[in-house]
Amino acid sequence: MIFFSSNAGMWGTVALGALALALxxxxxxxxxxxxxVPDRVGCMPWASVFLAALFVAVIAALFALKAWLSPV
Structure with a gap:
């Protein structure tokens, strides 16, 4: 199990992982x-995976920024 020193580190890691998935x-x-060969159609919806991963990355980055700037 990975332990983070702050929530900002945890959310930053989630954001980086989601960005890697989007890539x-x-x-x-x-x-x-x-x-x-145009007839060899795959079954993976890459555009949907990209949009979902990008959405998760943006939300996680916002949470990381909020946790980093909070005066706790």
Whole structure:
């Protein structure tokens, strides 16, 4: 189990993980669009994965910023 010294570190890690997933989804969508055989359609909705990951990353980054700026 990972222990964080603050909530800002925890939310920052979540935001970085979600950004990494968004990057993977972007690469997957680019590969899907540039496939050589158009009949080989994949089943992974890369655009939806990207949007969901980006949404999570933005919300987690806002929580991290709020925790970092709070005067506790």
């Amino acid at each position: 993977v989804a972007t690469i997957g969508d680019r590969r899907r669009r540039r496939r050589s």
